[in-house]
Each structure stands twice: as C-alpha cells, then as structure tokens.
Amino acid sequence: MRLPANRLKANRRMQHYLSIVIPAYNEARTIHLILDKVKAVELDGGLGKEVIIVNDCSTDATEQAIQSYREGNPGLNIQYYRHEVNKGKGAALHTGIAKATGDYVIIQDADLEYDPEEYNILLKPMLSGVADVVYGSRFMGGNPHRILFFWHSIGNKFLTFLSNAMTNLNLTDMETCYKLFRRETVQGLQLHEQRFGFEPEVTAKVSRIPGIRIYEVGISYYGRTYAEGKKINWRDGFRAIYCILKYNLFR
Numbered sequence: 001m002r003l004p005a006n007r008l009k010a011n012r013r014m015q016h017y018l019s020i021v022i023p024a025y026n027e028a029r030t031i032h033l034i035l036d037k038v039k040a041v042e043l044d045g046g047l048g049k050e051v052i053i054v055n056d057c058s059t060d061a062t063e064q065a066i067q068s069y070r071e072g073n074p075g076l077n078i079q080y081y082r083h084e085v086n087k088g089k090g091a092a093l094h095t096g097i098a099k100a101t102g103d104y105v106i107i108q109d110a111d112l113e114y115d116p117e118e119y120n121i122l123l124k125p126m127l128s129g130v131a132d133v134v135y136g137s138r139f140m141g142g143n144p145h146r147i148l149f150f151w152h153s154i155g156n157k158f159l160t161f162l163s164n165a166m167t168n169l170n171l172t173d174m175e176t177c178y179k180l181f182r183r184e185t186v187q188g189l190q191l192h193e194q195r196f197g198f199e200p201e202v203t204a205k206v207s208r209i210p211g212i213r214i215y216e217v218g219i220s221y222y223g224r225t226y227a228e229g230k231k232i233n234w235r236d237g238f239r240a241i242y243c244i245l246k247y248n249l250f251r
Contacts, residue, residue, distance in 0.1 A: 017048045018119065019102030019183065023092030024053055027110035028061040032069050037116040038108065039076050044120045045127045048077070050102045053110075054092040055082040090191070090198035097186055105187075106180045114177050118143075118219050122180040131215040132185050133206050135171060136178030141218015159240050163200055166248035167207035171216055175199050175240070178219055185209065196236040197243040204247035 020038055024031055031053075038051060055063055063082065070078050081095055097105060104126060106119060118136065125131035139157070160174040176199075185206065193201045206212055 015048045016045065017050050017102030017104075018043055018123070019050045019052055019096075019100035019105045020108050020116075021093060021096030021100060021105060022051065022053045022108045022110050023056060023089050023096065024058065024062050024066070024110040025056040025086065025089070025092070026058045026060045026062060028058070028065045030112055031062060031065050031110050033112060034108070034110055034116070035069050035073070035076070035078075037112075039073060041116045041119055044123055047104075047123070048102075050100065051076060051078045052096045052099050053078060053080050054096045055080070056088065056092045057083045057086040088195035090193040090195050090201075093198055094191055097191075100183055100187070102183060104180060105183050107177055109177045113222050115220050115222065118178075121217050121219060122178060125215040125217070126180060126182070131213050132182050132209075133212065133214045134180040135173065135214070135216045136176050136180075136219035137171070137173035137216050138176055138219060138221040139172045140216070143218055143220040155237050159200070159237065159244065162241065163203055163244050163248075166244055167204055169203070169207055169214065171203070171214075173216070174203050176219075181206075185212070193243060195239065197239050200240050200243040201247045204244070 022034070035051070038049065043049065053066055055066065066078075066080055070076075070080065079099060081099065083092065083095070093107060104123070106122065108114065108116065114136070122134045122136050125134055156173065156175050160171055163169070163174045164171055179199075179202070186202070189202065189205045191198065191201060191205070206214065
C-alpha cells in the first residue's frame with residue numbers, strides 16, 4: 001500500500017541522516033566509483049544518507065559524470081552544487097557543510113583513498129552518545145595502509161604534533177580527511193580557509209568548544225600518487241603550519 005505524501009514526509013523527518021560532503025575537482029575518472037561505495041554501505045542505527053557533492057569548477061567531465069550518476073541512481077539522495085570559479089577544497093567543504101541537513105556530517109574525498117565501508121567505525125562512538133566529533137586516523141589500528149611517501153608521513157606527523165601542542169589534544173592524524181561531526185557542532189563554526197588549511201582550522205576551533213568530546217578511531221588508507229591525481233603539495237604543508245599558528249595563537 002502506498003503511503004500518502006504527508007505520511008511519507010513525516011517518516012522522512014523521523015529518520016536520522018548522515019550528510020556525506022564530497023568536494024570534487026577534476027574527479028571524472030573516480031567519482032562514480034566512490035559514489036558506488038557510498039551507495040552500498042549500510043549505516044548502523046538505521047541512518048539514511050544525504051550525499052552533498054560540491055564541484056569546485058572542474059575543468060574535466062566531473063559534472064557530466066555526477067549528473068549521469070544521479071540519473072542512473074534515483075534512490076540515492078544526491079544534492080549537487082557547483083562553484084562558478086575554482087576556490088579550493090576548503091571552500092567546497094564550506095558550501096557542503098552549510099547545505100547539510102542530516103544529524104551528522106562526514107567529509108569524504110572524491111577519490112578512492114578512504115573507504116566509505118568504514119563510516120560505521122566512526123559512527124560507533126557518535127551513536128553511543130559519547131562523542132561530538134570523531135577523527136579517522138591513518139596512523140592507528142591494524143587496517144590496510146598503502147605504502148607511499150616517507151616525507152609525506154613525516155610532514156603529517158609534524159603537523160599533527162604542532163597542532164596538538166597548540167590545542168592540547170592528543171590526536172595521531174589531524175590531517176585526515178575522515179572527520180565526523182554532529183551537524184550543529186560544525187555548522188556553528190566560522191570557517192575561513194579555502195584550501196587545505198581547513199584541517200588545522202577546524203581542529204583548532206572544535207578544540208575550543210566548551211565540553212567538546214573528541215574521539216579518534218583507526219581507519220584504512222588507500223593513498224594515491226601524483227600520477228594518479230593526488231593534489232596536495234609542499235606549499236599546502238607550509239600553509240598548514242601558518243594556519244595552526246594563526247587559529248591557535250591569534251584568535
């Protein structure tokens with residue numbers, strides 16, 4: 001029996017949702033693959049999925065790939081937004097976070113470095129009611145990790161160390177993509193960084209929320225090389241140092 005429209009809307013309001021924010025820039029080759037993984041994952045707690053894709057003015061066929069996927073998968077709730085000029089990953093995240101309507105918000109890169117099957121690992125402390133923010137660490141636990149760049153790992157650990165010294169947290173991976181927030185927590189922050197400075201800025205600002213409960217869980221990491229499309233570089237590392245000092249010392 002088909003439910004009346006008002007009953008369907010009421011049921012939708014009663015269900016809790018995870019908003020999955022995906023910034024995308026020139027990811028035409030992989031965006032459908034990550035969306036397949038997002039679609040396939042069954043979330044604990046009966047959570048529904050709201051997928052928010054922000055195309056940061058890609059110059060390849062990313063938009064066509066997203067629109068084609070939406071048309072072929074009407075059962076997946078995909079909200080699509082496009083920047084008219086390229087602003088950076090942080091700016092795409094600002095747009096996606098502002099548009100989120102779910103109870104929880106998680107950040108998902110459009111490549112295949114992080115596995116959506118592990119959403120439930122991050123959700124566990126959140127759904128148990130003990131966490132407000134959960135970070136997925138590439139440097140703890142026994143999950144698979146692709147072996148890539150020595151100096152990247154040293155850089156990540158240095159940035160995490162410097163951030164921890166400023167925030168008085170004991171994270172092992174501040175630069176991780178996988179960050180899960182209660183929606184009201186992350187939407188209550190005033191975020192400014194347009195590129196990869198998002199990570200140290202959001203960490204600094206959540207650390208100052210009175211009574212905030214931050215957890216960290218081990219996740220897998222299937223890193224890619226620059227030839228495979230990796231975009232972060234040494235300049236972003238120096239910007240991260242600047243952001244750690246700026247958002248902790250000069251509030």
